[in-house]
Amino acid sequence: MLSQAEREMVVRSWRLVVPIADTAADLFYRRLFELRPDYRAYFPEDMTGQKKKLVHMLAFIVRSMDWPDSAWNDDVSPDEDLFLVVLALGRRHTEIYGIPDEAYAPVGEALLWTLDYGIGKDFDAQLRSAWARLYGLVARVMKMGVRSIADRSKAGAQAGGRS
Amino acid sequence: MDRVPVLAGTLDETDLEGLVEMMTLFRQLSTVELESPAGAPEGTLWMKSGQVIDVIAGDLTGLDAVRYLVGRPGSYTVYRIEGVIDPTTQPLMRGTELLQVISELKTDSARLQHSTGLQRRGALPDESATVVSAAATAALVEPADASARQAAPSVDASAATSQPQSGDAAEQPPEHTTPLDTVSAPRLRDGSPPDSAETEPASLTALPAAVPPPPRAPSTPAPAPPAARAPSTPAPAPLPAPAPMRMPPPLTPAPGRAFAPSPPAAPPPAAPRAAAAPAPPPVPAAAGPRWATPAAPPPPAARPAPVALRAGPPAPGPARAPSAELEHSASGPHGPILAVFANKGGVGKTTIAVNLSVALVRRGLEVVLVDADPRNDVGNALAARKDTSRGLYDVLDGTVALADVLLPTALPGFAILPAGGLNLPEDVFARVSAQPERIAALLLALARPNTIVVVDSPAGLRGVSYSVLSASTHALAVVQAEPLAVRSAALVPRVLDGIPANHRPALAGVVLNMFDRRVAASLAVLDGACEIFGAEAVYDIPIPRAGVFIEASANGAPVALMDGSGGTTAGFIFESLASHVLARLGLSTPKLSDLRLL
Incomplete structure (x- = not known):
């Protein structure tokens, strides 16, 4: 369970990643392909756009952790709604890109590794666990994407791609 | 009010806890409809932006309903609801708090199953019900929570001391079904709703209109503004409509993107929010204005760079x-x-x-x-x-x-x-x-x-x-x-x-x-x-x-x-x-x- 405090930790720590986001994306994929060289085949030759998508999606997820409580009952459009975006993202990963469910584990590992390097010594056990929980939750919703019965043409289509 | 189905699945793959946790990612008002394996509506949970708006199961609301729903088999459908909710609505509790409650109930339930068996025990004291329903009205999460925890030990005690009488639970429809009884009840009755008086499919189809039901006055969220508890729209045919608890009858159309992504309060990198506390006095004032004063012109000989090497021994x-x-x-x-x-x-x-x-x-x-x-x-x-x-x-x-x-x-x-x-x-x-x-x-x-x-x-x-x-x-x-x-x-x-x-x-x-x-x-x-x-x-x-x-x-x-x-x-x-x-x-x-x- 991702607690409020953990959400705040994630948001804070992300600010430290932002200035180095491009490098972080480099490191992430380098690490991922170290862990699973066979996953290289899932991605295009030129990874530039892919890295942008990754950072964009992570930024979106973190931003969604950062809504003020006071705004809890505002109206939110589908492409700004984290659940829908992540669900659609997961569906694309499964149905379009053919990413198997077991890929979520190495991806999570690469993500944590990257954060560890990007954030340095502040990436302590607590922060690690907060990110791990957030990733676990996002991955869980992504895996549910195949069960999605929403209008498949819309939700989250703009918000990102493979990551 | 537009209800867009988003996701469906069975509760043995993703249980209520998992669902609620995932639902915390929803920003827009969303509901989970739960059905028994036989297809009978069991209950509905409303959430928005990580906050729980309400939970209903039959005529149970709030934490009572949660207790009823935890551990039940069946299926679920998640909907997104278009439109904004009454601004006076108060969330029941945070999603994380609900998760805590569910997790405790699950632990209790597991313990209950592990012990010799189920038996009837007295309903929770009335004041407990009152507390719970009061919680449903708004800010009384803590007491409600406390009552949930309170309930746990008493179950244990009764489970440990009573004889197994597995039939009773289902046979005696309680007036106020105590959640912890019903948690495990479906396992006795092969998944059918245990308390037919309460969760009978026919009446449930009309559930939204039936809420609030007459006999459970204490558990209806009393203090909610009357306007906010407007009669709900009739249920759409295929699925039980969610009871729009505390929602205004006409849902105002969405005013576009109401949330701008909140810009961080611009703290500098790595400064924890809490660190905004007492700022020290400006250095110049405290340490003396010496190095902050607009200075005397530098010695003419001094070049900015490169620094001249000193010839003699340094002063x-x-x-x-x-x-x-x-x-x-x-x-x-x-x-x-x-x-x-x-x-x-x-x-x-x-x-x-x-x-x-x-x-x-x-x-x-x-x-x-x-x-x-x-x-x-x-x-x-x-x-x-x-x-x-x-x-x-x-x-x-x-x-x-x-x-x-x-x-x-x-x-x-x-x-x-x-x-x-x-x-x-x-x-x-x-x-x-x-x-x-x-x-x-x-x-x-x-x-x-x-x-x-x-x-x-x-x-x-x-x-x-x-x-x-x-x-x-x-x-x-x-x-x-x-x-x-x-x-x-x-x-x-x-x-x-x-x-x-x-x-x-x-x-x-x-x-x-x-x-x-x-x-x-x-x-x-x-x-x-x-x-x-x-x-x-x-x-x-x-x-x-x-x-x-x-x-x-x-x-x-x-x-x-x-x-x-x-x-x-x-x-x-x-x-x-x-x-x-x-x-x-x-x-x-x-x-x-x-x-x-x-």
């Missing part, structure tokens, strides 16, 4: 430093400020800062070594006999004057500003990193035209480290000759590029520390560093792993001052490094070829 820098440099204008000419930094801790940054400083001093320059690392390593490395408990951070905090903590050393022309801060509250570092301009002003004040300020910056690239880099004219990166370190070094150019151009230090070079040319990995790191920083930036004098460093460290002395055992050799390495650094800083050193013995 004792520290003695002069406090008063002289404090008159120096931040905007006037100043000597170079060299940040020695590393993305990773433990790579020998302090060792290099100390020994490079000593080497620079031995070449006749005046050096102030500023320890910006809160661990106060410089003080430790030099086994200072002076008090290093106060220093940079105390000055920045405004509790002490710079002159009082700038320490002269045995080497003329070499002064050290320890990190200090040992007597300050923990949050001083956060506060300091929140005020980069104070660090900048202080470093500028130290950087008199004839002085090189060497800053041992904290490991990492953010917070104080970022401030130090922004305030420096040059930066010397330290990379440990080890494969992982070089990866983290890959971040360095990005961080430097991220600093606004008018504050960005020039990369004075990259030092490979703990280099061992016998190890292939070390050589690979050399290659990697050249790739990252450009070959011209990497010093070709990697600093070796050598026993003398450990020895020097044990003695608390710079290696150049070590007698024998390689001290001279290692010292020579830093002499060379100093030459390179001076060249990068654009400072002239006498060319050997220009020197004449006779």
Whole structure:
């Protein structure tokens, strides 16, 4: 369970990643392909756009952790709604890109590794666990994407791609 | 009101807890409809932005309903609801709090199953029901929560002391089904709703209209504004419509994107939100306006850079430093400020800062070594006999004057500003990193035209480290000759590029520390560093792993001052490094070829 405090930790720590986001994306994929060289085949030759998508999606997820409580009952459009975006993202990963469910584990590992390097010594056990929980939750919703019965043409289509 | 189905599945794959957790990612109003394996509606949960708006199961609401629903088999459908909700609506509780409750109920339920069996026990005391329903009205989450916890031990007790009577639970439809009874009831009755009086499918189809039901007056959310509890729209045919608890009858159309992504309250990098607390008085006021005053014009002879090499023996820098440099204008000419930094801790940054400083001093320059690392390593490395408990951070905090903590050393022309801060509250570092301009002003004040300020910056690239880099004219990166370190070094150019151009230090070079040319990995790191920083930036004098460093460290002395055992050799390495650094800083050193013995 991702607690409020953990959400705040994630948001804070992300600010430290932002200035180095491009490098972080480099490191992430380098690490991922170290862990699973066979996953290289899932991605295009030129990874530039892919890295942008990754950072964009992570930024979106973190931003969604950062809504003020006071705004809890505002109206939110589908492409700004984290659940829908992540669900659609997961569906694309499964149905379009053919990413198997077991890929979520190495991806999570690469993500944590990257954060560890990007954030340095502040990436302590607590922060690690907060990110791990957030990733676990996002991955869980992504895996549910195949069960999605929403209008498949819309939700989250703009918000990102493979990551 | 538009209800868009989003997701469907069975509760044996994703149970209520998992569902609620996923639903916390929903920003828009969303509902989960739960059905029994037979397809009968069991209950509905409303959530928005991680807040639980309401939970209904039959005529149970709030936590009563949660208790009923936990552990039931069946299926679920998740909907997104278009439209905004009544602004006066108060959430029942946070999603995380509901998860806590569910998790406890699940534990209880498991314990219950583990024990001899189920039996009827008295319903929860009425006051408990009252508390729960009161919770449903709004802010009474705590009491409700407490009642949930309260319930647990009593179950245990009764389970332990009573005889198993598994039939009873289903046979006696209770007026107020106690949640913990019903939690496990479906297992006895093959999944059909245990309390037919309460969850009979026929009446449930009309559930929205039936809420609030007459017999459970106490559990209807009483204090909700009447307008907000408007009669719901008739249920759509295929699925039970959610009871729009506390929603206004006409759902106002969505006014577009109502949430702008909340911009962070612009705290500086790495400053925790909480650190916004009491800001120290401005340094100039506290530490005296000395180095903040618009200064006297610098001595005409002084050039901004390169720093003129001193001809004769240096005047004792520290003695002069406090008063002289404090008159120096931040905007006037100043000597170079060299940040020695590393993305990773433990790579020998302090060792290099100390020994490079000593080497620079031995070449006749005046050096102030500023320890910006809160661990106060410089003080430790030099086994200072002076008090290093106060220093940079105390000055920045405004509790002490710079002159009082700038320490002269045995080497003329070499002064050290320890990190200090040992007597300050923990949050001083956060506060300091929140005020980069104070660090900048202080470093500028130290950087008199004839002085090189060497800053041992904290490991990492953010917070104080970022401030130090922004305030420096040059930066010397330290990379440990080890494969992982070089990866983290890959971040360095990005961080430097991220600093606004008018504050960005020039990369004075990259030092490979703990280099061992016998190890292939070390050589690979050399290659990697050249790739990252450009070959011209990497010093070709990697600093070796050598026993003398450990020895020097044990003695608390710079290696150049070590007698024998390689001290001279290692010292020579830093002499060379100093030459390179001076060249990068654009400072002239006498060319050997220009020197004449006779």
